[in-house]
Amino acid sequence: MQGKAVLSSLTLEIFFTLNAYYFALFWLLEILLFVYKAEILPYPGTNIALDIVLIFVLAAIEVLRIFIGSKGNLTEHSLSTIISLVFLACSVVLVIYFLLWQTYVMRADVVLCGILLSLQAVEFLFSVVALCSFSRNTTL
Template identity: 30%
Template structure:
């Protein structure tokens, strides 16, 4: 089986999961804003981080799919590098928020699992495409 096929399936799955994740995080943020009191600019910080994460994850998925379709390693490498800040944003939502709900633990854990699995298959997809062709 081709590892790039599994990478594409993971990117496709993550595109749908990310849409659900973003919508749930916005809904949870609105719920928290209505129910809890935030000190300082914590709510603004969390909203800006969620906005940054949405743009970052959209670009990362787009680069990964574009690189996989064209079988070029450079966009897949950039997509793989963008997993690090995207995962850091998810870890913030998982651990360092002002208020964390149990649903967020579940959503963020699944998102981190998808990132880790995509990272493994991205490396497997990059390896064959980065080798120099051998001519006889």
Template identity: 40%
Template sequence: MLLHLSGLYYTLYFLAIFLMIIYKSQVFSYPNDCLGLDLMLLSLMGMLEAVRLYLGAKGNLMEAEMPLAASLALTAGGGLLSIHFLLWQTLVLWADWVLSATLLVLHSLEAALQVVAIASFIR
């Protein structure tokens, strides 16, 4: 259930962060090299999130440890990218902070539940 919620939230997150990066590039003096880096990291985060959610759902349905462990590792990578957009982005607006903090909380909850699921699947 949490993986489904995370997928829905990440779709909103991706669109909102993308639109805010476009907004910041038009309104503020946003360096072009940083604009490209932020867009590249957002795209990388989108790809990681899609693979992470797929592996998490697959591992959960099959009750398999390996896909869940891979999803857990990708959750850590997604968490680092969330921290980037939370703290280290070129321009961080209040809305960026709220969206990224919420995503980080979702990642933390999923990581904890993935560890519990992996522990219960090991026989």
């Protein structure tokens, strides 16, 4: 008796785990950069509030995205993978905000956001490949 072929992507799962650890570091360093900028630079009160709210929104989106994407990958569930890709698009927009449009962008912000965007780009590619693999299997 033959079992069902395993379609979940080990590489995608590795990148989800790597992104989870990197995002924790990213989030902590961004908070520390906000503290530094608030102390050193003339930061308007409403702008720092917006930036801090957005970093918390980004954290919530990333946690949900990684959790749903990982579960979708492990269970080979296409809908979960699609939802993860939608969250990925929202996350990319927020990371681009921190890269380009926040009140003060430091070189450290550029490096941190660049690394995170690179990880997200690789995850996008592997998620699309996994999604194609899941949907091809359900049609057969």
